[in-house]
Amino acid sequence: MKPGRWSPRALKDAIPIAQMRGLIQLAGKGPDRLFDINIVSKIPIAFIRVKFAPEILASLTEIADDFREEIRRLRLIARDAAVTAELWLRSRHGTWRFFLVTEKDLIELDCHGWPLNVG
Template structure:
């Protein structure tokens, strides 16, 4: 994934989704930023990294491989029940996919923040 500045359009669009999940606090952008924003006032508190996905319909394995560096940036955040480390992907057409980063891999989330297929 490129190291270009975050897309403010994607950030704005992402923030429009989050009222369903909680209150957004945008993180200060910098080369050492681990996440783009947090979603608070709900449990779990989410630390979210957003990225553009050229191929949004990829498998979990392909997502894990394509966004390996972003996942590694989120891993140092504590993996406890009250905290969720998340990767949000957006396509050029505005389609979103959401993933929770667990120690054993990725879990896809629905638009409401709950795991899919549960």
């Protein structure tokens, strides 16, 4: 899978999802930005990077490899229980996947920011 490119449609479609979780602030444009959307709610505050994913059903390993630069940049944001960093991926058909970026892992989330139940 080729790394996801910046997609104005993905960002536009991400806004209503982000608004379900709290107040949002969009980051300015530019190649050096670390995130696209900041969600402010009681807890946590989330910094979101939105990308297009040509193969939305890829494994976590493939996603971590293909989006390593975005993940690396999200890991620069100071995080704790009250501040998180997330990678949101959108397919060309409008399917979404959401990931919490931790220091060492990616944890898949639902659209509300809760970890998906595995198994």
